[in-house]
Amino acid sequence: MKSYTLIAPAKINLHLEIIGIRPDNYHELVMIMQTVDLADRVEVKSLSTDEIILHCGHPNVPLDETNLAYRAAQLMQQEFPDALIESGGVDITLHKHIPVAAGLAGGSGNAAAVLVGIDLLWELGLTQIDLQKLGARLGSDVPFCISGGTAIATGRGEAISPLPSLEGIYVVLGKYQSLEVSTPWAYTTYRHEFEHQYAQDLDSLADRSHRIHSGDLVRAIVATDTVKIGKLLYNDLEKVVLPAYPLVSQLRAEFQRHANLGTMMSGSGPTVFSLASSRAQAEVLYHQVRAAIPDPDLELFVAQFCDRGVRVI
Ligand code: ATP
Numbered sequence: 001m002k003s004y005t006l007i008a009p010a011k012i013n014l015h016l017e018i019i020g021i022r023p024d025n026y027h028e029l030v031m032i033m034q035t036v037d038l039a040d041r042v043e044v045k046s047l048s049t050d051e052i053i054l055h056c057g058h059p060n061v062p063l064d065e066t067n068l069a070y071r072a073a074q075l076m077q078q079e080f081p082d083a084l085i086e087s088g089g090v091d092i093t094l095h096k097h098i099p100v101a102a103g104l105a106g107g108s109g110n111a112a113a114v115l116v117g118i119d120l121l122w123e124l125g126l127t128q129i130d131l132q133k134l135g136a137r138l139g140s141d142v143p144f145c146i147s148g149g150t151a152i153a154t155g156r157g158e159a160i161s162p163l164p165s166l167e168g169i170y171v172v173l174g175k176y177q178s179l180e181v182s183t184p185w186a187y188t189t190y191r192h193e194f195e196h197q198y199a200q201d202l203d204s205l206a207d208r209s210h211r212i213h214s215g216d217l218v219r220a221i222v223a224t225d226t227v228k229i230g231k232l233l234y235n236d237l238e239k240v241v242l243p244a245y246p247l248v249s250q251l252r253a254e255f256q257r258h259a260n261l262g263t264m265m266s267g268s269g270p271t272v273f274s275l276a277s278s279r280a281q282a283e284v285l286y287h288q289v290r291a292a293i294p295d296p297d298l299e300l301f302v303a304q305f306c307d308r309g310v311r312v313i
Contacts, residue, residue, distance in 0.1 A: 001045055001048075002046045003043060003044065003046070003121075004043070004044050004117045004312055005042070005043050005313050006041070006044070006116060006117050006310055006313070007113075007310065008040045008041070008098075008109035008110050008112060008113035008310050009035045009039040009109060009145075009309065009310075010039065010105060010106060011033050011034060011104060011105045011141065011144060011148075011266075012033075012171065012266040012273055013031050013033060013034075013235060013264075013266050013267050014033070014034050014217065014229065014233055015030070015212070015217055015232075015234045015235070016029065016234065016235040016236055016237060017030045017031070017236055018187075018194070020198035020199040021191070021195070021198060022155075022156070026140075026156045027156070027191070028156075029140075029154065029156065029157050030152070030212045031153040031154075031157055032151070032152055032218070033141075033151050033152075034166065034305055035148035035149055035150075035305070035309055036173075036303040036305060036306065037303050037304050037305075037306045038098055038104070038173065039097060040094060040095060040096050040097055040106060040109060040113075041094075041097070042093070042110055042113035042114065043092070043093040043095075044090055044091070044113075044114060044120075044121055045090065045091040045121075046087055046089075046090065046091075047088045047089040047090060047091050048088050049088060049089055050084055050085075050088060050089045052070055052073040052074060052077070052089055052090055052092070053090075053091045054067055054069060054093075055091075055092070055093040056093070056094040057096075058096040058100060060101070061096060061100060067107070067110075068108060068110060068111040068138060068139060068142075069107070069110040069111050069113070072110075072111040072114035072138055073089075073092060073118060075115075075137060075138060076090075076114075076115065076122075076134075079134065080122060083122040083124060087121060090118060090121065092117075099175045099271065099299060100180065101180035101182065102266075102267075102270065103181065103183075103265065103266040103268045103269045103271045104266060105145055108138075108139050108140075108141035108145045109141075109145040109309075111138050111139065111145070112131075112135055112145035112146045112309060112310045113310045115131050115134055115146065116312070117312075119131060131146050132147065132158075136156075140153075140156040140157035142158075143158045143160055144158075144160050145309050145310060146309050147160060147308070148306070148307070148308045148309025148310070149165060149306070149308055149309070150163040150165060150221060150305070151163055152213065152218070163218065163221050164221060165307035166224065166307075167305055168305065169226055169229075169275060169276075169277065169304070169305040170276040170277065170278060170302065170303070171273050171274065171276065171303050171304070171305065172255070172276060172282050172286050172289070172303075173273045173303060174272050174299070174300050175271040175298075176297050176298055177298075177299050178297050179245065179247060181248075181268050182268075186237050186268035189244070190236065190240045193240060216228070217232040217234075226277050229262070229275065230262030230275045232262070233263070233275075234264070235265050237268050237269065238264070241265060241269040241270065242265070245269070248269055248272060252265060252272045254289055254292050254293060255272050256274070257292075258274075258284075258288040258289060259285055260281065261274065261277065262275055279302070282302045286300050286302050
């Protein structure tokens with residue numbers, strides 16, 4: 001039986017701006033996404049039956065159709081029924097290292113890996129663009145997780161335009177293991193509180209999403225100016241998550257107290273991160289935050305920016 005092992009890395013948001021509500025009722029977003037080398041391992045194997053079987057040892061990860069990796073396999077079955085008959089179903093094992101419901105796109109990355117893995121198992125020869133179009137039907141972050149690196153994401157988050165690599169910048173990430181923030185809750189709460197500030201027409205939606213391309217953060221990325229990138233980190237969702245989750249707010253303050261470069265919450269949280277310009281600086285920060293918050297529930301990670309998304313090993 002054929003099998004592949006894939007690395008599915010996490011992402012952080014260097015910029016997350018909510019522009020307005022689209023006619024399809026999703027939020028129009030302008031984000032700058034960055035892949036980091038904190039990653040799940042995903043194994044896909046051919047089965048002689050037409051089933052989808054999912055294994056995962058993490059207590060908070062569902063094993064049914066609510067798992068995004070499972071839905072990715074279902075989508076491939078629907079789209080390529082002949083390949084399913086010829087090559088059989090798929091057995092998927094998720095080895096989770098990315099914290100769950102953390103604002104790090106763990107589920108989206110797993111789904112991206114399953115799309116790439118099944119394309120290989122079934123020898124479909126899909127292009128990255130084909131895979132990203134399929135991924136967009138599963139979730140807004142899935143297309144970015146396929147290509148990875150550094151990129152502007154607009155629309156619902158599924159329209160990706162790549163930026164120059166920032167590979168090598170370090171980041172320290174912190175998340176309380178028992179604390180999860182629901183992404184739908186964060187966006188609904190934001191809409192409730194800030195809808196009056198939303199762009200009202202499609203032209204201004206488009207205009208504001210184009211503005212990022214010539215903005216200061218993109219210029220700092222092009223120049224690999226880590227100090228400036230750190231100063232320009234931005235996330236609208238902090239406005240609703242930090243007041244509702246004092247632990248996240250305290251953790252962010254602790255990171256900020258010690259970090260030389262910028263600190264921000266990723267996505268809908270509750271993961272907080274700070275940039276560091278070297279491994280040594282990242283490790284100092286890691287130990288400072290650990291000493292200040294000895295709570296064993298707090299997980300800390302040192303990771304590095306990387307320039308690609310899902311890959312086969
Ligand atoms: P995003 O940053 O894209 O909003 P996230 O990092 O906040 O994602 P996930 O780790 O993807 O969140 O998990 C969100 C929810 O989805 C969890 O409650 C979890 O139970 C469920 N889930 C479904 N599939 C997966 C998966 N493959 N891995 C982790 N969680 C999953």
